[in-house]
Amino acid sequence: MDQLSAPSVRALRQAQNTLIEHSLDRISAAHPWYRTLPAASRDQIQTVARLGVTMFVDSVGERITSTDPSEIFNVAPVALTGTVTLEQTLELVRTVVDVVEEEAPDVVPAADHDAVRVLVLTFGRDVGFAAAKVYARVAEARGAWDARLESVAVDAMLHxxxxxxxxxxxxxxxxxxxxxxxxxxxxxxxxxxxxxxxxxxxxxxxxxxxxxxxxxxxxxxxxxxxxxxxxxxxxxxxxxxxxxxxxxxxxxxxxxxxxxxxxxxxxxxxxxxxxxxxxxxxxxxxxxxxxxxxxxxxERLLAGDPLAAEQIRALVAEPLRNMGALYEETVATYLALGRSLEMTARTLFVHANTVRYRLGRVSKQIGWDATDARDGLVLHLAIIVGRLAADRDEQPSTMGQ
Structure with missing residues (x-):
């Protein structure tokens, strides 16, 4: 950043407190949302504004070679980013820059008026970029923390x-x-x-x-x-x-x-x-x-998933059994005989239309169609699981013998 003459630097240092106070007055007057913030948040913003003006004045001094605008935000806690949005922060930066741009040239010799304006705008731009980087880092950290919390919650669901x-x-x-x-x-x-x-x-x-x-x-x-x-x-x-x-x-x-x-x-x-x-x-x-x-x-049942056994009983075996023995027997016989209506009818001593009717009722009521190869597999396994479960329930306990 270009340096000003020694008289201009001294003049800016003498006007520094006035520039700060005028900037804070403008912030309060121009931004209604600022006045609704908690007192602690307003104090933190005022601290940032004071440091911003101070760093600008220091940055144009003869012995200052470099200034990192991001250091301005080091005096404010990270929690402030959850109270004040990036857009609002940039509004505050713009307000302070406007005040300094308007008033700083008037306190330095005329020869440095344009140079001061350029320096103010350049510094304000750099502060704006620094604010965006601060918010980006906070957002990244918050996102990583939120992701960790979500992973912990999902893990809890399993264990x-x-x-x-x-x-x-x-x-x-x-x-x-x-x-x-x-x-x-x-x-x-x-x-x-x-x-x-x-x-x-x-x-x-x-x-x-x-x-x-x-x-x-x-x-x-x-x-x-x-x-x-x-x-x-x-x-x-x-x-x-x-x-x-x-x-x-x-x-x-x-x-x-x-x-x-x-x-x-x-x-x-x-x-x-x-x-x-x-x-x-x-x-x-x-x-x-x-x-x-x-x-x-x-597939889940054959892979040994215990939930699949519970689910196939609840969704298929028990509703089929609740329809009555005739329906379960009809489905079981139909599937055992290779899905042949005629052979099922002869085995059960009923008409083929009766078999067709019973299968249709099962499909409508529990949602699986025995005449479909895939649904038939589900029904066949459900009947087997249901019968095994019923047999276990009927076995007398041998505990204590």
Whole structure:
């Protein structure tokens, strides 16, 4: 930065306190939001403004060779960046620069008027850039800390109690109490892509957690608003499931969507189901993408996932058994005989239309169609799991014998 003559420097030093006071008066008068800040925050801003003017005067002194404008913000705590936005900080810098630009030339010899103006504008520009860098560093640190909190919350969903899960999620910013769904994708995201994903998620839902684990990304969603095509849909579960499909659509790689659960305390069930589905996905080469974890029940069951056994009983075996023995027997016989209507009818001593009717009722009521190869596999395994469970329940206890 060019240096001023010794008389100009002395004049600026003598006018320094006046420039500071006038700058603070202008800040208070020009920015209504400043007057609404807590007293401590106003004091910190005033300290920054005083140091800014002082550093400017020092920077034009004959013996000062360099000045780092970022040092101006060292006197203010990082917490101030959470109270005053970058835009507001730049407004304050502009206000101080305006005051100094207007008044400083009047206190120096006429020969240095233009030089002072140039020096003021240059210093103000450098301070503005320094402020942007400070806010960028704070944002980066805050983002890293938030990401850590989210990862801890996701880890709690896999390993901790429901109470701990709710606490960890709350610490990571989770505020909702409604249904929750988990998504797992096999993809690699850098910090920028992860931040962008969080932003996209919050366009669809109120709450989200994003955690990167090597080559996998975990997303937990809650509090979705119904999309336009479902504005008349009263179910929060349906709205959240639709939001999960939209989020899954922006993810690269293979994606597995877990089931909807009642709340964040139960999120681990949805997350474990999705992770188990991702591990078992290789068993179904024709699987769609994204795919629901419940559509991978056969592969998950064969891979030893205990949740799959519970889920297939709850979703398929028990509803089928509740329809009555005739329906379960019809489905079991139909599948055992290679999905032949005629052979099933002869075995059960009924008309083929009766078999067709019973299979149709099962498909309509529980959602799996025995005449479809994939659905038939689910039904067949569900019947086996249900019968094994019933047999275990009927076995007399041998404890104590």
């Amino acid at each position: 901790d109690s429901a109470e701990d899960v709710a606490t960890r999620a709350g610490a990571a910013g989770w505020r909702g109490t409604g249904p929750v769904i988990a998504i797992v994708a096999r993809t690699v995201l850098d910090a920028l892509a992860t931040s962008r994903l969080r932003h996209e998620c919050r366009e669809f839902v109120q709450d989200c957690l994003v955690s990167v684990h090597g080559d996998s990304v975990i997303v937990v969603l809650g509090g979705a608003s119904a999309p336009p095509e479902q504005v008349s849909e009263p179910s929060g579960d349906a709205a959240l499931a639709a939001a999960a499909r939209r989020v899954a659509g922006v993810l690269d790689g293979v994606v597995v969507i877990g089931p909807v659960v009642a709340g964040v305390a139960q999120a681990g069930r949805s997350l474990r189901s999705a992770l188990a589905g991702l591990r078992a996905l290789a068993g179904w080469a024709e699987a769609p993408n994204p795919v629901h974890a419940d559509d991978l029940l056969p």
